[in-house]
Amino acid sequence: MDLTQLEMFNAVALTGSITQAAAKVHRVPSNLTTRIRQLEADLGVSLFIRENQRLRLSPAGHNFLRYSQQILALVDEARMVVAGEEPQGLFSLGALESTAAVRIPALLAGYNQRYPKIQFALTTGPSGAMLDGVLEGKLNAAFIDGPLMHPGLEGIPAYQEEMMIVAPHGHSVVSRASEVNGYNIYAFAPTVLTDGISKAGFMPMARPPVRFTKWSHIMECWRA
Helix, strand or coil: CCHHHHHHHHHHHHHCCHHHHHHHHCCCHHHHHHHHHHHHHHHCCCCEEEECCEEEECHHHHHHHHHHHHHHHHHHHHHHHHHCCCCCEEEEEEECHHHHHHHCHHHHHHHHHHCCCEEEEEEECCHHHHHHHHHCCCCCEEECCCCCCCCCCCCCCCCCCCCCCCCCCCCCCCCCHHHHCCCEEEEECCCHHHHHHHHCCCHHHCCCCCEEEEECCHHHHHHC
């Protein structure tokens, strides 16, 4: 079974005539007859009921027509996507939950107005999961907390975020890790950014009895 056979089948189904269908697809009638019979042999069913010089769809032919039309429509859409100048199709985007909630809604709305044929599929989660999604081909791109240091990926800065330590009212300014010894600390789960902070030497300076509770996104930290 190939696309040419599907196009021939649709032409015969539409016209009910081998001669008219052959003219429609620019083939000789004998070739059309041969290809239709090959298609029927491949499927193991008769697609047409032959009545003198006319052909009408059999019950199996009616069922197959719907699927063949869907296949040809998808092929046409795929051709338009790869050949057209205007971007279109499905774009799978990953983002941190806080980024998805605050940073990108207006960006995606503006992009959708400019390129209405793009459909976004948004996935949220921690940076590690987003990077895995890109590497596995499940995501086309992702917003993560950087910097990106994976040799197989390319990243560009999108936003600058200011990291803050939130302490109770009246607490002295926290400038060193040793100043939080003895406190419960609520922090994000391990990400590209927190790994970098740890490697920079902040967290190792905090000694027990400091207790770290790690959350996936900022709202969990806020509720805590």
